[in-house]
Amino acid sequence: MWSGGHLLPDGASGGPAHPLIRLFGRWVHRPLLPAARLWRRNIQLRVVATTLLMSLGVVILLGLVVIGQVRNGLLDAKRHAAQGQAAGGFEVAEQVADRMSDRGQDGAGASGRGVQDSGAWLNALVEQLASGGKGAYSVVALSSDSGETPYVASRGPRASGDVRPDSVPADLRKQVDEGTAPYERYGKIVHAGPGEAEPAVIIGKRLDDNHGDAYQLYYLFPFTQEEKSLSLVKGTLATAGVFVVVLLGAIAWVVVRQVVTPVRMAAGISERLAAGLLQERMKVTGEDDIARLGESFNKMAQNLQLKIQQLEELSRMQRRFVSDVSHELRTPLTTVRMAADVIHEAREDFDPATARSAELLRGQLDRFESLLADLLEISRFDAGAAALEAEPIDLRDVVHRVVDGAEPLAEAKGTRIVVRGAEAPVIAEADARRVERVLRNLVVNAVEHGEGRDVVVRLATAGGAVAVAVRDYGVGLKPGEATRVFNRFWRADPARARTTGGTGLGLSIAVEDARLHGGWLQAWGEPGGGSQFRLTLPRTTSDTLRGSPIPLEPEDSRRNRRPDDAAPARPAAERLASVPAQPRSGLPSGELPLPPVEAPAPSADPTALPGSGARVVRGAQEAPQGSSAVRPTTPNEGEGRPRGR
Template sequence: MSARLWRRGSRLLPEGATSGRAQPAMRIFGRWARGPLLPVLRLWRRNIQLRVVATTLLMSVAVVLVLGIVVMGQVRNGLLEAKRQTAISQADGGFAVAEDLANNAHDGSDPVSGQGITDPGSWMTGIVEQLASGGQGVYSVVALSSQLSSTSFTGEPGAAMRGPRASADIRPEESIPAELRQALDRDPATHRQYGTIVRPDGSSESALIVGRRLTDNDNGQYQLYYLFPFTQEEKSLSLVMGTIATAGIFLVVLLGAIAWVVVRQVVTPVRMAAGIAERLAAGRLKERMKVSGEDDIARLGESFNKMARNLQVKISQLEDLSRMQRRFVSDVSHELRTPLTTVRMAAEVIHEAREEFDPVTARSAELLLGQVERFESLLADLLEISRFDAGAASLEADHSDLRDVVHRVIEGAEPLAERKGSALLVRGAEAPVVAEVDARRIERVLRNLVVNAIEHGEGRDVVIRLAESGDGSAVALAVRDYGIGLGEGEAERVFNRFWRADPARARTTGGTGLGLSIAVEDARLHGGRLEAWGEPGGGAQFRLTLPKVAGGTLRGSPLPLEPGDARRRTVAIPAQGRGSAASGAAGGSGGSGPSGSVSTVEEDSGRGR
């Protein structure tokens, strides 16, 4: 089923796709956002001491916050309860005094001066002043008229004024909630409610309001309130909060410092061990950890040093064994040259006279000469490897046109290619490709690659490409076959000595398994590199990249490692014939996808295919 398409401007987009204009902006924003975070994330991943200390600080802050919230809640509840009890006790005492004064006022005496008085307004003012005289700054007293009173506090014409009374600079009617006044009109019992005291300047503060409906000296109903502001409680709560915050900050810093010191005592030996391990890996086998004390870290250091000593002994033994093996191979190879020369001379004499023998003996003479030549090739490879191992290989570099090297290799490999049914194709030979190389060694590398490509090419074409970088700093040769290819991970092992892609595969040209190992060493001797790519059933490609000047620095290769006709690429590109694909493979990227296998060898031990 074909995908649904949507038209956007002059372009058709698949369903669910968006225009690419927003994608660069999103990528730029993502890079901008990640930029400052990358160093922090890198430090976080690499520094265990930082992670432990940061985790300790975060957990300490969380604990301090939880404890602070709990303590502040307990303190607040305690202060409110104490305030409530004190306020109720104080208010009940004041209400009792007001009731006694009202009961005693029927004889006409003023509650303060004792003189005869009948004005309810003056009596109310005296009551408020008397009740508030002992609570300056602690509470305020307010008297308001009740809806049940027969005479309003505002009075009638000719009546005494009975407006709101207050003992402090507050707005009485705005400070007493309407619902509390209604509650007192319904029920004469004591009522309490949290409210807000409103000052004449417009400021306000929280308070506990306790009120009761009482009777005045004229048997009129009025409401008496005690207002207890939370000023002192708020100061106490602020003091407790500041103390807890100061103690919490000090505790967090102290715990962070303790964690830093403790973790440092553990991490420092680990870092020391990591540094010594890196130096051991670099070949400095005499490095040891400094051990002090008898704790776990000291035992770790002793175990590490013991491991290092054993490793040094084993490596020394292996190095001695390796030297003995290399010397043995070199000595045996040199010693075999003389008898092998004699055997070859005898084999050539017998081979030249084979026509005088019976068919069986003549065939034996041919086989004898072929095996002697194969033995000579093996002996030459062993001698060459021994020279590389001993560091005795030398480079005889001269300016050479790599096209001439390619033509010589093709002429030598054509008989094998004809027997296999493969065609040898050359791309990129239109212009000279000149570099300072040892032509003999490069020819040996290319011959090995071409012969391997023919051997594993399943009778298909073998393409040889030449190229020179645009800045003139490097040249490259690539050999591409379309045979069995390389499986996953095989491109990494293909340069190992004596390794074969398929040991059970029938081979017609013999081989020692040292060809690619020698080729790697030849490339390294030039300051270049030899790389391999392959995919199962899709063939393989080997790329030799050399600096234009022997020993120069390589910054890239003019040819891609992964060819343009690789299977992974042809999934999204219309299929082409093998010839056209080979001719266009010079472009593309040097990486490999998940279906392929890539290996780059610059300066490691010898490897072979």
């Protein structure tokens, strides 16, 4: 859009491009995509192409300079030779006129016979002067306007060969008439027959004939030979330039290949190392810089292989230790549990201190059994022994069971659990036991950290995905801790009182359950603004997850909230109504949803996504625009402070 070019009126804004323009742009852009991709990925091609372009520019510049110098030299040589030839011809014409004038005076005297022979004399003079040129030049004799004998001027002009007298420019004739010195001008020789005009240098002078009348004599020197010489030089320079450019391109190709080939080899070996083939090494030959690079690369690969093997061995030992300890503790724990149950049943017969100890013993045994069950589950995931028993289930039933189980805790905390989006069935192929475990962990944590405020559980389905989001309005999450929220045994605030006695493994097991489904578990939060955890699963086990029907960052977050909504504190009903994009039929009477506010789409970083994040983002980027599929979410939406689990 040009503001100064008046393509649009002042103040007008440019709208979207016309569909035909966009279609033409895509039609032009599509064939260029492979070439552009090759250009970006092939450094050897870029170096060789740059070398060829620069060499071509230098050769063209040098050729123009050389051709200019040769042309100027040929023109100067031709002009000097023409000036000498024309001066000799003018001198011969003057001598012939003088001799004929002397003979006329010695003869019959001044009679009309001498005047009548002037035309024949001019014809003979032109033929005499032109005979010495042998095609190197032509001679033209024209009458002069300053002549005193009118009938001489009335005779036609004389020219040698088939040269037309109008080849002499009019301004040159005027100059010759006004002076007595020779004048020259560049022009063209026009022939009487068919053919193109020839460039030439024209030299003329005003002379007197045998009767003393003025006439104009011109020499026309064509540049035929010079043009042939210049064409030969151009052809030679073009051939030499092409050869030089091709030679430089070949040299650049060979030189760059010697450098790029080891780099490509290192890149390929790096990819194989990343794929787990730790025994791959570069082939090293010679003692140059590339060879030293290969040796350093091989040493690095060897050290990495050693470290990875040590870490793998340590990891195997840790997993085996956890598994063995977990299994070995089950038998004594069962015995202790039986004894604790007996003591707990008879606690009324004990004194108050002993009875209280029996109750504490049973509570701590419950926590220990929970920790042991979590350790066993983690060991199954580590060993790859976790099995998915998927079947079509309605997530509404799972959510209702989880909410019913969390109601006692919610009543104790003064929290209300509200379910949204449960009007229509939300069917997916999933393991009901694992999904219920994930949602129970999310809901219980939301209630525990919601500080008595409402907790919203939202269900949605779209495209090939289903999602369940748990939103609380408690302490929220701090930025920078989202990468650790699913770590094992990690707690945001270890000193925080925990009424339910978490083990620190809940979210770790939850994210493994999500991955087992090919799903996605993410967290979002802001300090003082609550948090939201979202579980996204493919509708069928064969589907590829491309996004989530629920945005990770809710529309009632501070960033998405309108300024006039951010100042006053809202009651619980209005705060619940601001949970994103629900059908109007799902709202209780008296509640009106806030208008949706579009959040800016942050860039996706697959490495920061829990679960199958890389696959989710890649699939979302490949989805066509305008698709009715779910909106892909990004890790930036999940930044926040993780709650202690």
